[in-house]
Amino acid sequence: MSQSIVAKRYAVALFDLGTEKSALAEIDAELRVIQEVFQENKEVNEFFNNPRISIDQKKQFIRDTFSEVSAETRNLLLLLADKRRINDFTDIVEEFTAMKNEARGIAEADVYSVRELTEDERKNIEEVFTRKLNKNTLRINNIIDPSIIGGLKIRIGNQIYDGTIGTQLSRLEQKLVTANK
Structure with a gap:
């Protein structure tokens, strides 16, 4: 088992x-x-x-x-x-x-950023994702990751929301490569 x-x-x-x-x-x-x-x-x-x-x-x-x-x-x-x-x-x-x-409507999020999030940034992230996930509360665990150039990567359960600059550049590169074929 x-x-x-x-x-x-x-x-x-x-x-x-x-x-x-x-x-x-x-x-x-x-x-x-x-x-x-x-x-x-x-x-x-x-x-x-x-x-x-x-x-x-x-x-x-x-x-x-x-x-x-x-x-x-x-x-x-x-x-x-x-x-x-x-x-x-x-x-x-x-x-x-x-x-x-789950019983209390709470979600836990790991938020990867290049620096410590401010209180306003935490509140904004919580507001957006509590509505998106239909939860009452979002507990944020801020993880500092210097390899992120900018933006945020958020992991909630098994879902990842990646808005980092590195990922956006990779997507842009893929679009350019496929457009040139």
Whole structure:
């Protein structure tokens, strides 16, 4: 079974449980903190990937370390340790976040630009794309890319809106080449 299918199944179960208990925001916040721990702490990943450490030891570590999180989040981690799927955690968080955002009418956008966007530019992009995508909110993650000569490239989900000068020049070049044939 592919990683994304497995991650989606766990995320759907957690999303349904969070919806049922009206705890989506709490679970989402906890998942993000735990994801940050996994991403920034190499020792934690080595611990969970070490075959010499028993599953019981890993589960006890989860109980001790994440004692303050909700039962739903802790039980997810314990289940992942049991099934030897702790490495799927990041994918599960991404799927969960996507479902939560979809339910609330939120889209997340990576906006590539040559410099930091101003607040007005962010608002303009948000207005245009919330209408275009029929969403309530657009969360913008501005990524500085010095290779962009000018313009913007926006990635929302699996859609890319490329208005960079480099892309426009490439399109112009293609038109000129096909026109001269």
